[in-house]
Amino acid sequence: xxxxxxxxxxxxxxxxxxxxxxxxxxxxxxxxxxxxxxxxxxxxxxxxxxxxxxxxxxxxxxxxxxxxxxxxxxxxxxxxxxxxxxxxxxxxxxxxxxxxxxxxxxxxxxxxxxxxxxxxxxxxxxxxxxxxxxxxxxxxxxxxxxxxxxxxxxxxxxxxxxxxxxxxxxxxxxxxxxxxxxxxxxxxxxxxxxxxxxxxxxxxxxxxxxxxxxxxxxxxxxxxxxxxxxxxxxxxxxxxxxxxxxxxxxxxxxxxxxxxxxxxxxxxxxxxxxxxxxxxxxxxxxxxxxxxxxxxxxxxxxxxxxxxxxxxxxxxxxxxxxxxxxxxxxxxxxxxxxxxxxxxxxxxxxxxxxxxxxxxxxxxxxxxxxxxxxxxxxxxxxx
Numbered sequence: 338x339x340x341x342x343x344x345x346x347x348x349x350x351x352x353x354x355x356x357x358x359x360x361x362x363x364x365x366x367x368x369x370x371x372x373x374x375x376x377x378x379x380x381x382x383x384x385x386x387x388x389x390x391x392x393x394x395x396x397x398x399x400x401x402x403x404x405x406x407x408x409x410x411x412x413x414x415x416x417x418x419x420x421x422x423x424x425x426x427x428x429x430x431x432x433x434x435x436x437x438x439x440x441x442x443x444x445x446x447x448x449x450x451x452x453x454x455x456x457x458x459x460x461x462x463x464x465x466x467x468x469x470x471x472x473x474x475x476x477x478x479x480x481x482x483x484x485x486x487x488x489x490x491x492x493x494x495x496x497x498x499x500x501x502x503x504x505x506x507x508x509x510x511x512x513x514x515x516x517x518x519x520x521x522x523x524x525x526x527x528x529x530x531x532x533x534x535x536x537x538x539x540x541x542x543x544x545x546x547x548x549x550x551x552x553x554x555x556x557x558x559x560x561x562x563x564x565x566x567x568x569x570x571x572x573x574x575x576x577x578x579x580x581x582x583x584x585x586x587x588x589x590x591x592x593x594x595x596x597x598x599x600x601x602x603x604x605x606x607x608x609x610x611x612x613x614x615x616x617x618x619x620x621x622x623x624x625x626x627x628x629x630x631x632x633x634x635x636x637x638x639x640x641x642x643x644x645x646x647x648x649x650x651x652x653x654x655x656x657x658x659x660x661x662x663x664x665x666x667x668x669x670x671x672x673x674x675x676x677x678x679x680x681x682x683x684x685x686x687x688x689x690x691x692x693x694x695x696x697x698x699x700x701x702x703x704x705x706x707x708x709x710x711x712x713x714x715x716x717x718x719x720x
């Protein structure tokens with residue numbers, strides 16, 4: 338049996354995102370109060386706020402950790418049209434702050450003309466690279482040429498998606514058979530705009546990213562997307578949070594040896610669930626890609642698992658207040674560890690929940706990795 342815990346996050350406004358570090362021992366939260374807080378987990382499982390600071394001059398939409406081989410590094414993005422990179426510094430022995438840590442801003446990325454809606458570090462095998470997407474429909478990829486100098490970032494790629502962007506996800510595969518690839522989702526409510534999820538792939542010949550696929554069947558606003566960990570598969574799996582939960586399989590088609598264009602994919606939808614009966618805000622995979630968690634405006638996080646026939650079914654439901662939800666049989670459903678702010682930010686199994694108008698996000702900590710459900714509203718940039 339797992340225990341639901343609450344954390345008094347002490348943010349002064351809506352919490353939009355919660356992000357775990359690689360090991361699941363630290364987390365960061367961000368809020369419309371323009372601040373980021375860093376939390377550390379003690380040996381007895383309690384979470385303590387070890388840093389809190391004002392990061393932007395507008396609502397902070399997302400916060401994310403770099404891989405620890407690059408140090409203790411965070412990135413945040415905001416309605417103020419910027420993204421920022423932060424690094425934790427531990428005081429030197431001759432310093433008054435000996436042994437104490439503090440976070441300093443290494444750089445501010447100011448290329449966007451509108452709200453920066455998501456920020457993600459690329460998979461570590463690609464080096465220290467940071468991707469942002471904005472309401473102006475542009476994805477920007479930055480690189481730190483010298484990982485010892487995080488104040489220097491160069492803009493490597495600017496990709497226009499033609500639609501307002503809401504979320505991005507890198508394909509984590511490190512296989513040489515798979516070129517670098519990311520997916521971007523749009524929360525544009527105009528269903529006549531066509532597919533709201535686009536897949537981009539890096540081309541070694543042109544040294545640019547080009548569109549490989551558009552998921553034309555996804556016509557409603559997309560709030561979150563997540564590539565599943567690859568683990569040696571020849572195909573890719575992508576989960577999408579829109580008005581329901583959808584899982585797609587992207588199977589690369591055999592490429593001609595002389596072909597210089599992007600990979601062609603056979604797109605298969607392997608699952609679609611409307612159990613939330615409401616907007617779905619976050620989707621997140623566990624580290625082995627055998628379990629998907631989703632959260633929605635019904636105030637619940639639902640856990641999905643495939644059987645040996647690749648049929649996906651709901652294996653657990655977590656209510657926003659941490660109590661078990663009674664299933665059709667009258668028996669409580671399976672539960673996973675949860676935690677949150679006073680109105681709930683679910684963690685160990687999830688990236689978050691929304692309860693009422695409170696927007697939250699809390700991700701999977703290892704072995705369950707990242708999920709969320711924040712906002713029950715649109716970015717102000719879209720009003």
